[in-house]
Structures are given as structure tokens and as C-alpha cells.
Amino acid sequence: MKIKHIKLYHYPMSRSARVKWLLHEILGEDFETETVALRQMAQFTPDFLAKNPNHGVPVLDITYDDGSQQVMYESGAMLIWLADHYGEKGFAPSIDESAARADYLQMMIFGAAWMDMKLWQTRLHQDLLPKTVRNQDFADFNKDKIKNEMEPMLIERLEAHDYICGDHFTAADIMTAHNIQWAGAYGLCRHPALKAYMQRVRARPAYALAFADAADFEG
Template identity: 25%
Template sequence: MGLTLYYVEGSPPVRATQLCIRALGLNVQYEFVNLFKKENLQPAFLEKNPMHSVPVLDDNGFIIWDSHAINEYLVTVYGKENDSLFPKDPKLRAIIHQMTHFDTGLAFPTFAGMSFRVLFAKKKDILEESIRRTRDVYALVEKFLEKTKYIACDHITIADFSIVTTLTTLEVFVPEISNYSRVAAYIERCRTTMKDYQEANQDSLDMFKAAVQERLNRSSL
């Protein structure tokens, strides 16, 4: 049966898991979930994930959802012994968790609010509060990167998969990352060093950006 990932194009968490999958060199079957047709609300999917979110990983019948938990699981089960993506050092693991919780608590919800407003509520504007929160995210990441090349340390960890995908998607709505030199350099560093970055993140991000721009150019309903 192997590994199956339930996904939707454009989703930052899905792209974070795709980056992890590529980094580990895993063979994964993909199952598309159409959120606009509410396939994520069907009983069969809700049985897998009552939160009705993507991604969802099925590992030979073991089901786990939330990209942060999925990535930690994949590295723990399929990575190398003491894999640098999620090292056993408890202090470094604490920092990695700290950064993934930052994504869960502030960065991703900021994206989610803007995404829902534009793609599902069909609004043409971005709320000023959302713009302010996005700038807060950029400023905090700029601060985090004062002492390290990547978000948790000086090498790529699973925290980077989450942070870089969320950051690059926030930029679709608030294109001001160039004002934050460390953040801009960090994204470029991830682009050039993460395995299959183009296929795992950029291609899907470009599709998401086109969808957002199409919605913003339409008249409000």
C-alpha cells in the first residue's frame, strides 16, 4: 500500500510536506482533494481527518494529519539515524518545535484569513489588520534570522519547510518581503539549497498566486 498523501494544489502545509518528502527521497502516491467541491467534508475524508484539512498522510493504514506532525513523523520513521532535518538533540528539537508553533500560531493563520477571504468569501480586498499581521510575521522572522542561516539553526530542518512555504504564500497577498533583507536572503537560500524546491514549492505557489490574482480581478459578488 505504501505512503499516500491527500493534498490540494497551492496549500502551504501541503508544499511543506512535499519539500520534506523530496528531501527524504520518498515514493509517495498523491490523492487530490477538491476543497471547492467540499470533498474534504465527505464522510470518508472526515473519517481520516475530523479537522477536514490537508495534508493527510496514510502510511499503510496509519493516518496522521497536520503538516508539522507529518514531517516529524516522516523524518523519524524514514530519515537517517539522527537525521539533520530533525536531530535528536533536545535543545535543537525544542527550537524546531518553537518555530513550527510560530507557524501554527501566527504565520499560517495570517495566511489562512486572507486566503479564505479572497478564495472562498470572494472579496477583492485585503483587510488592513491582515496586512499588519503579515508585516509582524516578516519582522519577527527577520529577528529570528539574526543569528542563524535557517530558521532554527545553520542547516535546514523541518521547521524551514513550514516557514518558507508560509512566507512565500504571504508574499502573494502582501508583497513586501524585499523590505526585510534577512527574510529575502533566507527565501533565496531555501530556493537554492532545498531539494526539488521548484517542483515541491514554487510550481504550486505559482498556481496559487494566479488563482488569487484572478479572484482579485473579478467583481465582488
């Protein structure tokens, strides 16, 4: 089936920016975006919870050319699926490129699960939870894991190649770069190889479109 229409439920600088970035890479501006007022708790309305019971963004509404619809609410799954659906755009190795595909999927899931989880726990315990239940030691533990275990792995890859899976930009770079940018808010991922990488990806027009609303972010 072909896609007739895509609508992204989005909030500036959040995980939905990952998906917005890839959509801009693939479709330019030929998709719909609706900003969800997270600070005003719009994600807890019945209509939104019917789309995403986990009350967060992104949410992707997909309408196919036969009239059927689908809802997705995991950013990593969206990146993998969009890159595959629009495989002719070249943002993911094909299944026939077995070794490259395995490496790409590994880095995509590493970013969506392991590194994202450490960043999210840091954000919870430094910024979001009520102060009575925050645990700064736990936040520091997560930051240390990023600095001492994850950063060296990323640096090794990006000293060897321009992009996270080699010399070609893929959707895994969107996941990786978003996490590096997020980590920068906590003083992490400041190595020259990571800074040079971020300069490369930020030069992409789709990046500028995806983060054009950054000034509207309310943390």
C-alpha cells in the same frame, strides 16, 4: 515499526505542499500522491470526511510493515513526525540536543499555529468568504501583525544564520519558508534577508518537486 507505504492527499500550493516538500527531501519520489479537487468540493465527500472531518488537505495515509494503518491530518504534526521517524536524515535535532530541540519545536509550532493563523484569517477575509461576511479591517489587522511583529523576528534570525534555527536546514525551514511564500502573496515578507533565505531554500531539488504543480493552483 517501519513504514511500508505513504500516501499524501494534496492540493497545489496549499499546506499539503509543506508535507510534500519534506517527503521529497526524505524519500525522493518514493511515495504516493493523490490530488484532491478542492474547488470541486471533493473534500466534502463521505470517503474523504472519514479521513479528515476538517475537510482539508493534507491528509497522510501511513501503512506500516505489520499491516497496520494510520491517518494524520495536521501539517505541523506531519512535519514533526516525519522528521523524527527518519531521524537519520538530519531534518530535526534529536531529543538529546535539548536547547536545539527546544528552539526547533518553538519555530515549528510558531509557524504552524501563530503565523499560519494570521495568514489563514487574511486569506479568508480577502479571498474565500462570501463578500457579505468578509471583514477587510480584520484582514488588515492580521497583515499588520505579520509585518510588525513576526517579520522582525524572522529577519533577526535570518540575518544571523542561513536557516531559521541556525546554520543547518531542518523541517522548521519548510514550515517557515512555506509561510513566507504565502505571505508574499499579500505583499509581506519582502525584506532582503527573507528574499535571500527564500533563494537558498528554493534551490533545493525537493522544493522544485514539491511546487512543480504550482501552475495547477486555483485560488
